[in-house]
Amino acid sequence: MNETQSPTAASAAPTVRPSRGRGLEPLVPWIIAAIVTAGLYFGRSVLVPITLAILLSFLLAPIVAAFRRARLARTPAVVLALLLSLSAMVVTGAVIASQAATLTKDAPAYAERIAERVAKVRGDVQQHFGFLLKEKDGGGGDRAATRARLQGERAAAPKRGGGAVPVEIREAPMTAMQEVELIVLPALAPIETALIVLIVTIFILFQKEDLRDRLIRLMGTADLHRTTLALDDGAKRLSRYFLSQFIVNCGFGAIIWIGLFLLGVPSPGLWGILSGLLRFVPYVGVLIAAIGPLALAAAIDPGWGMLLSVGLLFVLVEPLIGYAIEPFLYGRSTGLSPVSVVVAALFWTWIWGPLGLVLAMPLTLMLVVLGRHIPAFAMFEILLGDRPALSPAETLYQRALAGHVDEAVDQADDLLEAMPLASYYDDVVLGALRLAAADRDRGVVEREAMHGVADTIMQVLASIDAHLARGVDEAGTAGCLCIPGRGPFDLVVASMTVSLLRRDNLAARLRPREDRAGSGSDDMMLDRADLVCLLGLFDARAARRIRPLFADVEARSGAGAVIIGVQRVAGDPSNEPGMIVHDDLAGVRAAAAAVLAGAGPVAVPV
Known part of the structure; x- marks a missing residue:
C-alpha cells in the first residue's frame, strides 16, 4: 500500500537511537x-x-x-x-x-457412479471447451503420437537377462496370536486414551477447589482477592463458552441429519454427527463436512437436483447459526483475532495432528482468557486476542513517528465514529504528544524526529477539519487569539484549541509562526483579541522560557486574560508564579469560553 509520508518525518526517522545489545538476553524467550x-x-x-x-x-x-x-x-x-x-x-x-x-x-457402487459422473463431466467440458485445451497443449495429437512412439521403442528393445529365473519370496503365515495382536492392539489405543481422559476428568471435577488453590499459590498470594476473582471469572467464561459451543454444534449436526434424511442421502446420521464434530474446526470444518454428502448426492441422483439441495442446506444453515444464534448465545466475538485462529490451527495441527486441529480453538481461547487475567500469560492475550495491541494514543504516535499519514487518518476516522472530537484531541492526540515528549526527554529520539511527528499530526488535524468544518468566520470580530510556543508540538496544541473553540461557535484565530512579535499584523491581532491563549506543551522549564513572551503579550494586548496551554506531563502541578498550565485542552476550552461569554477575566494564581 502506498502511503503518504511526511517529508520531515521521513528524513527524521533514522535519528531514532537504537538500544545497545544485551548479549543473549533477547534470545531467552x-x-x-x-x-x-x-x-x-x-x-x-x-x-x-x-x-x-x-x-x-x-x-x-x-x-x-x-x-x-x-x-x-x-x-x-x-x-x-x-x-x-x-x-x-x-x-x-x-x-x-x-x-x-x-x-x-454400498461404497463400491457409489464409487463407480461417482467415477462415471466425473467422466461425464470431463467429457462435457472437453466437448464445450476442447478448443482451449488443444491450444494449451499445442495440438491434441502430439501427446498421443509421442506416447505411441515410446511404447514402440520399449517393445523393440532387447530384453536383458533372458535366462534368469524369477524368484518369489513369501512370508510365513501369521499365527493366531499375531492375528489377535494385529486386530486388538490398534483398538486398545483409543480405549486407553478414553480411560485416561475419564479418570483425569473425575479427579478434576472432584478436586476443583483444591486445584484452584494450588494454582493461586503457584502464582503467588500477594494479591489473593484479585487472583481468585480472575480465576473464577475465567473458569466461568470458558465453561459457558464451551457448553454453548457444544450445544450449538449439536444443533447444527441435528439439522444436517434431518435435512439429509429428508433429501434421501444415505447414512444421514453419520454425516450429521461428523458435521457437528467438524464444526469445532474453525473456517474449514464445515467445508470438510460437506464433501461426503455432496459426493453421495452426486452418486445417487443422475441429475443435479440433490447435489444442489445438499449444497444449499449447508450454505443456509451455517450462516444462520454463525451470524444469528451464536452471537445471541455468547457474544459476537470469541475474543480471538482471525489471524490468530488460522495460525493456532496450523500450529496445533503440526504439533498434535488432526486432533490438534479440533482442539485449536478451545486451547487458544483458554490461553487468551488466562492472559487477560494473569500477568504471566499476558503475552498470549497480546498475540492472540482481538483487543488492540496498542492504545489509541500509542497507535497515533507510532503512525506519526513512521510518517504514515494515511493510517493515522484512518484511525482518526474510526475513533471519531465512537467518541467526540474533544475527547479525541485530549485522549489520543494529546496523549501521543506526551509520549513523544517523554521519548525526547529520555534522549531516545532526536529533536528533528519530533518535528516529523508534529508535521504528520498536523496533516491529520487538517484532514479532520476538512470533514468537520463549521464555517465560522472570525474575520473582523473580537475573539480568542491562539499563539503557539516555540516547541515542536506547540503548533499542534494551538491548532486543536482553535478547532474546539470554533466548534463552540466562538471566534478564534491562530497566529502563524511567521508573524513575529512586534510586527504590524501582530499588533493588530493583539488589539482585536478579547483573550490571548499562549499554547503548547509546557512544564516548569518551558514556562520559564516563555515568561518574557507571556509578559509582552499581557502588556501589549487589550485582552482581559492570558491563558497558558497544557501540561507536558499529565497531572504535573508545577507552574510558574503568575501563570497556570492546564491539564488538558478541556481546561483551556472552558476558561476561554467563560471569558468570551462575558464571565470576566480568568483568575490566575500567583
Whole structure:
C-alpha cells in the first residue's frame, strides 16, 4: 500500500537511537518457546489426554453446578454428569458404527457412479471447451503420437537377462496370536486414551477447589482477592463458552441429519454427527463436512437436483447459526483475532495432528482468557486476542513517528465514529504528544524526529477539519487569539484549541509562526483579541522560557486574560508564579469560553 509520508518525518526517522545489545538476553524467550514446543510435540501422548480431560471438565462444570444447585452432593452430581456424557458418547459411537457399516456395503457402487459422473463431466467440458485445451497443449495429437512412439521403442528393445529365473519370496503365515495382536492392539489405543481422559476428568471435577488453590499459590498470594476473582471469572467464561459451543454444534449436526434424511442421502446420521464434530474446526470444518454428502448426492441422483439441495442446506444453515444464534448465545466475538485462529490451527495441527486441529480453538481461547487475567500469560492475550495491541494514543504516535499519514487518518476516522472530537484531541492526540515528549526527554529520539511527528499530526488535524468544518468566520470580530510556543508540538496544541473553540461557535484565530512579535499584523491581532491563549506543551522549564513572551503579550494586548496551554506531563502541578498550565485542552476550552461569554477575566494564581 502506498502511503503518504511526511517529508520531515521521513528524513527524521533514522535519528531514532537504537538500544545497545544485551548479549543473549533477547534470545531467552525464543529458547523457552523452542523448549515448550518440543515438549508439546514429544509429550503429546500424555498431554493430549490431559488436555481433553481439562476441556471436558470445563464442559461438565456447568452441569455439575446445576446438580449442586438442585441440592445434590458433590459425588452424585459428578457421577450423574459423567454418566450423561458417557451415555452420549456411547450413543454417538453406536450411531456412527451402524451408519458406517451400512455405507461400507454400498461404497463400491457409489464409487463407480461417482467415477462415471466425473467422466461425464470431463467429457462435457472437453466437448464445450476442447478448443482451449488443444491450444494449451499445442495440438491434441502430439501427446498421443509421442506416447505411441515410446511404447514402440520399449517393445523393440532387447530384453536383458533372458535366462534368469524369477524368484518369489513369501512370508510365513501369521499365527493366531499375531492375528489377535494385529486386530486388538490398534483398538486398545483409543480405549486407553478414553480411560485416561475419564479418570483425569473425575479427579478434576472432584478436586476443583483444591486445584484452584494450588494454582493461586503457584502464582503467588500477594494479591489473593484479585487472583481468585480472575480465576473464577475465567473458569466461568470458558465453561459457558464451551457448553454453548457444544450445544450449538449439536444443533447444527441435528439439522444436517434431518435435512439429509429428508433429501434421501444415505447414512444421514453419520454425516450429521461428523458435521457437528467438524464444526469445532474453525473456517474449514464445515467445508470438510460437506464433501461426503455432496459426493453421495452426486452418486445417487443422475441429475443435479440433490447435489444442489445438499449444497444449499449447508450454505443456509451455517450462516444462520454463525451470524444469528451464536452471537445471541455468547457474544459476537470469541475474543480471538482471525489471524490468530488460522495460525493456532496450523500450529496445533503440526504439533498434535488432526486432533490438534479440533482442539485449536478451545486451547487458544483458554490461553487468551488466562492472559487477560494473569500477568504471566499476558503475552498470549497480546498475540492472540482481538483487543488492540496498542492504545489509541500509542497507535497515533507510532503512525506519526513512521510518517504514515494515511493510517493515522484512518484511525482518526474510526475513533471519531465512537467518541467526540474533544475527547479525541485530549485522549489520543494529546496523549501521543506526551509520549513523544517523554521519548525526547529520555534522549531516545532526536529533536528533528519530533518535528516529523508534529508535521504528520498536523496533516491529520487538517484532514479532520476538512470533514468537520463549521464555517465560522472570525474575520473582523473580537475573539480568542491562539499563539503557539516555540516547541515542536506547540503548533499542534494551538491548532486543536482553535478547532474546539470554533466548534463552540466562538471566534478564534491562530497566529502563524511567521508573524513575529512586534510586527504590524501582530499588533493588530493583539488589539482585536478579547483573550490571548499562549499554547503548547509546557512544564516548569518551558514556562520559564516563555515568561518574557507571556509578559509582552499581557502588556501589549487589550485582552482581559492570558491563558497558558497544557501540561507536558499529565497531572504535573508545577507552574510558574503568575501563570497556570492546564491539564488538558478541556481546561483551556472552558476558561476561554467563560471569558468570551462575558464571565470576566480568568483568575490566575500567583
